[in-house]
Amino acid sequence: MISHLRTMWLVFIHLFRKKATIEYPEEKVELHPRYRGRIVLTKDPDGGERCVGCYLCAVACPVDCIALQATEDENGRRYPDFFRINFSRCIFCGYCEEACPTYAIQLIPDFEMAEYNRQNLVFEKEDLLIDSQGKYPGYNFYRVAGLEAGVKKKGEGEHEEKPVDVHSLLP
Amino acid sequence: MSTIFIDNKQYEVKAGKNLLEACLGVGIDLPYFCWHPALGSVGACRQCAVKVFRDENDTQGRLVMSCMEGIRDGLHLSVNDKTAKAFRSQVIEWLMTNHPHDCPVCDEGGSCHLQDMTVMTGHDYRRYHFKKRTYTNQYLGPFIHHEMNRCIQCYRCVRYYHEYAGGKDLNVFAAHNHVYFGRERDGVLESPFSGNLVEVCPTGVFTDKTLREHYTRKWDLTTAPSVCHHCAVGCNTIAGERYGQLRCITNRYNSQVNGYFLCDRGRFGYEFVNSENRITQPIIRNQAVEAVDETSLLEHLRTLLTNHTVIGIGSPRASMESNIALMQLVGRENFYQGISDNEVFVERRIEEVMQSGVIKAASLQDIQHSDAIVILGEDIWNTAPVMALAVRQGVMKTAAQHALENRAIAEWHDAAVKEIVQQEKGFLANCTIGASPLDEISSSIIHKAPEDLARLGFAIAQRLNTVLPAVQLNDEMSTQAAIIAAALQKAKRPVIISGAGLYNEALIRAAFDIAAACKATATEVHLAYVMPECNSMGLAMMQASGFENAVLRASRAKNVAAIVLENDLYRNMPAQITDVFFNNCQHCIVLDSLNNATTQHADVLIPAASFAEGDGTLVNYEGRAQRFYQVFVPANKNMQESWKWLMKMRLIQSGAAIDKPCHPEEVLMMGEQLLPQLKGISTAAPRRDFRVNGQALPREPHRYSGRTAMLANLAVSEPKPKQDGDSPFTFTMEGYSGMPPSPLIPFFWSPGWNSIQAVNKYQEEPGGSLKNEHAGKLLFEYKRDATPVYFKDIPEAFVVRTDKWLLLPQYEIFGSEELSVYSKGISERSPAAYIAMSALDADQMSLVNGSLITVKIFEQLYELPVRIHANIPKGVVLMPSGLPGVPAMAWNSWVQIISIKL
């Protein structure tokens, strides 16, 4: 009996506590930057597509909902020819972001993706690519890679020596 | 066998091997770079360190390179020793100080030996913060992409390209910590075996340029075991598909056939499958709407097949199933080989010799282990490239064995062996019409007209077995015959190679006579006849008559409907003859995968599946039946295996309903009943209901990605996976994930081994046969005690004619094969038409290289640039065979030179 009364009392005093729920959608939730919501493809500081089409996100994805095809421009820069995420399968685990070696794929704090038609949850590159660096500003993979892809010449990247002179026998 | 102790555990290992091989052989993961089972050890990379102890009481031990240390009975070693482990991870760390940050954009990634070894040693964090060395790259031609920054200086590329394959234009340049692996300057890699660099190089320095065009990681490929369709050797391959396109061909190890290596035609010739020129739609010509669906096509065929005399033209490049299905449909007496009578005649002789069982057919393995090789009249460098590579190994290995006699040096000690061998070579006699790169390693080089080569052959046989009739030869030839005969007499495992390339039957007989005569002195004699196409031997075994008979038949009989199976008749026969055939046939039904001159004449054109889209069996030059498996189901349902179409036609012809599907085994069993000589062909591979623990075998690795997205643009609900009733494979990643039996290996993978080097895990011992190897089914039975019946009719010597030249074919590794030229890289490497003649003849007419001459061949005029070759015999001209756009010639006919433009 005592315990019942105690419970009712506790419920009663909660009426005067601060509300945890909000009046969504009139009122918006505040999400942490690391919240794993909508997936985007970002651009590097030079405005180029960050994704190099390495397929690591696709292979990391536990539900296999990423499909892409890598291609190359005339400078040898790799980028995805198409990049598709089937959000009706995505579980927002963030593994793709973790796997991505170029910071291209990022999960951002936006979850408002509901659709009436499941087919509309299939996003192509045009739907995913945003004109921003997202959460990780300042990184351009092609500056640190050894590959020459129209971003820097051989030997001009970070931590690179001038190319070896093959005709030299000097130490 | 020796007993050794690895980390105090006792193992029985094969004596004569090195410790690295021993460890890998018993399943211990030990990292390595520079050692390769086919190349031996040089101890260059220092990656394979282990600790070796003096005896069981020694606790100190010493670090050694396991690849450089032989097995000793009772030896104690430790792989897990702390110092050894630390040493190995430091070596990787050093290698990595200069390694670029490239994995995401490196085509090796996911099948990279360096990645695997780095993970294996546990090096996972970069501590070195100084600058990295860089290199500029080279253009190496249409097949190989170069990215020199990724090199770890293991020297495998040069050792393979230079020493194993005999290429000259790839080498190591510069010095000490900045050595460079490439060419002297940018340019196409000349060796036709350059593609193997992709697999030999443990890093992404050399990668497949054709794959780059539609790059896919190894884990994303749907793969199936396949057999190369670009020559009669029948190398085993793995073909990979993604998004409905064939993406790449890699080697499928097999100890009997190709071992570790393919030729560039086989590796890069696959792109014809994705060609724009594919036939995609069944067509009935001469009606208002030509494109039809399957039902109306079959309806139309029903009338055609029941109202006409139906004859079938088989094909040397179609599978056994398709040829058998066609023979079954039209009846044995109405089935013709779609090749010229001349060719049928030569191949019939080859088949008869092999069928007699007197001499064993030579596998490539036999050739590699042979101690004397005679090539009689076949340009194997161009017609059977990987056989030429095997011949080179035979020559090199014999020299090494001579060098090692009475020396306590192991065979795998590559650098030491090379040092002793120097320029020594085993015996090879290259007796052909023109020069080939094999001349460089030949002890006897003879370039003569076909008849003279045959006479030389008979003379050699006569010297080995004096009962045979003598041959009159000039002094030079007679000395050569004596030299070759002497070498063969000493040999224990001689191999004689000839082939159908020159359309000369005397050569076939001469080669047989030599081999038969060798039997008296040798322990084992092997004989190989190179056939023109991937299934020429299979077709020859069906023993049908040639195309000229079909032409006759069509012109005599009224009302003939011909079914042409995957065969461009204009490539095999001069156009005049083929035109007569098409004019006389009432109807012509053509099944093929690519449009060509023959398909233009089809009244009914039916799209056929290529090797990647269908199942089938090929019989290689040695009579080895090997199964290739469907890689993917094409989106276009019209592309079906020819044998499926033909079996359907058979049903509708007999008025039955097409109710239940038919499978390759059933067709093969039908073939066995029809033709007893094919006995056993249906057992070439496990049956389609083969299962391991009740599970089918997946075509996709367990990491296959994108399953729920790749087709989501079409429909968001995933379709039901495609079913395969014809083989033990599934089209998904579901199924048995262990090691399948050898003919059913769709990809090589083992935990920790993602690169092609995983093949170690599939072998009995490194470089040995696969576990439970079943390398196809040999259809010719060797009869040890069969007494040879020698051929004694010797052809007349070749006589040079005035103002007339004997026309013979010159084969081109890139260009002469029909399908591979539809690949961009191959067509880029294929030469333009030319006419080659001897320097003596050219001098007489004061021709220079590139002079244009007009020749008359059977009333047809051709204007061609001249190529002058010092080695071609006088009185002979050579023209490239089978180049696209160059019509079929009447080989062995006499041509006139009409005019000359200098």
Ligand code: SF4
């Ligand atoms: S992991 Fe990153 S770079 Fe690689 S394919 Fe995915 S998004 Fe592109």
Ligand code: SF4
């Ligand atoms: S060679 Fe291997 S380790 Fe080096 S970048 Fe390529 S994939 Fe990575």
Ligand code: SF4
């Ligand atoms: S290019 Fe490749 S095979 Fe050649 S030395 Fe470098 S890593 Fe080794």
Ligand code: SF4
């Ligand atoms: S040798 Fe012949 S079978 Fe082997 S890969 Fe080359 S073309 Fe193909």
Ligand code: FES
């Ligand atoms: S593999 Fe032994 S030193 Fe390279």
